[in-house]
Amino acid sequence: MEEQTQRVQLGKYNRLEVIKELDFGLYLDGFEDEILIPRSYVPEGTKIGDFLDVFIYRDSEDRLIATTWKPFAQVGDFAYLEVKDVTKLGVFLNWGLVKDLLLPFGEQTHKMAVGRKYLVKIYVDEQTERIVASAKIDRFLAKEVDLQVGQEVNIIPYEYTDLGIKALINEKYIGVIYKSEVFKKIELGTPTKAYVKKLREDSKIDLTLEIQGYDRIHICKQTIINKLKLNQNTLPFNDKTDASIIYDNLEMSKKDFKKAIGGLLKEKLIEITEEGISLL
Template sequence: MFNLGTYQTLNVARITEYGYFLQNTSTRGDDDVLLPNKLAFRDLQEGENVRVFIYKDGEERLTATMQDPKITLNSLAFLEVKDANLHGAYLDWGLDKDLFVPHREQVGSMREGQSYLVYMYLDDKTDRLAASAKLDKFLDNENITVEEGDEVDLWIWDKTDLGYKVVINETHEGLVYHNEFYHDIYTGEQTTGYIKQIREDNKIDVTLRPIGYEKVSPNADFILQRLQQVGGFLDLHDKSDPEEIHNRLEMSKKTFKKAIGRLYKKNIIRIEDDGIYLEE
């Protein structure tokens, strides 16, 4: 059995002028799939095992490739539209056949040259791989698999009045409020976040700051805000002149050193010889 949209390790059953016919030795049956010569990238030997990605080519034939796509089944990626027409949109996902997005799976109309965060699924009716920008229906906030305080992987999804919607571990929907930002973020960006609160209605609040940041002193918070305002770098450090620190930040050098020490321990900044930097 060959699973569309996934990687599989298959065995070279026979070699022809067209390429390599591969079989799954762990399942019974005579089914095989062709790995065309142009998608093999190196010479293979009969009986050799090879890791390939399974998809359908432009003629809807089951095909194996040694190429690495930008997205796999039941996962997310930020992909560029190569073409958009009356039938739908076609995304560049790293293979010779573009990934199709039906109009019904678009939010607004996708435009050529623009990139969108999409989910790849297997269309049960057509048995074809397709993508959708309507992420909500693929996410599950009924069965929560994270806990408050967990470090999680995030996709930045969509800007709202409250903040940014995010996808948590490619499974749940969450929200990062505007006051949680300590650097610029963009739709389609992947980053690390932390589960701040899981509400009774299973809505999830996420922060981009390590848990425990709220315990950092107001002075550290002030320095963090100043760093955000000036692009993430401040040319002050623990050897700076006390008068300069006071003139620019209105705090003593002792207070400044204590505040940046707390930010450093929380991995929010790094301290270099020329000053302090926001961690990316």
């Protein structure tokens, strides 16, 4: 059986052995090459024979460098990163390391501005063997949608549009949360949970931040009951309360709140007054 040669994974974390020590740093066994970890990144007490978990990237002279710093993302990841500088070479993004991440001009979808954040894909360019980013995320997405209506998904909201908010779904697809479905503050770039509301014939995906149907209202009813029990069986909310106050306190839309208290009233579990609701 032919033996496979181990290789360092560029742009990812590697566990490598310390094989040499010099004044300016340590050299690690990179299998095919020795890889420098500068002294400023070396954990105190590290000695020859120890193994270090390090991130491998290339410096400005294309040499492999190891660091114990952790970037915001690694090769293969999507990331929401801020533009640090725009130069003749391209756009440079802050990804948490001393050396910024290059996004070549050819990988832009539109002109990018310093200080703004964008969703990008991090990958290794096959021609230059450098770690780079691309804002042309469509070419990194799955070709066919494998989702179901009502399914819970992980999303990264990343761009406001006239329709609502565009979001990356499960790192495979792009969807939209329409304005009518946004009843709470959304932080762009912050991973959150969402649900598939509709799968369109053109493969576009509509998202919602709430569980759909009966299950959602059932959860809202239980939330209200639990809050009542924690607040001496009363809450100062009714169908006239402002939607933002309801969300801040109960984490549900006013529409769902009204449906839930209507159901609880029919079940004779609460009463509704001008002052709010009370548990019976």
